[in-house]
Amino acid sequence: MATKVKVAEARDIPVGQARVVEASGKPIALVNADGTLYAVDNTCLHRGGPVGEGDLDGLVLTCPWHGWRWDVKTGVSVNNPAVRLACYAVSVEDGAVYVEL
16 A cells, blocks of 8 residues: 655745655655656666756656656656656645655
């Protein structure tokens, strides 16, 4: 059964930005792409870089270490579609952002 964990306030994640948050000790990249919030694993599968510290272009988040690009909606790597980051359901209640683990 999934556990809902509060990770942020919606006002703290501006449109076009990503933030690294923690959910039950797990680092998550929380992304606001055109007003929709997405959550993916923060660890790049290429070399372990912090995906949530990278740049966002539309739905594509680029890892700052080696430029691997990830679709935040699906978790699929743009560089290598055979690999995928874990994605987490996101909800907003009374301005608080929750991620389901």
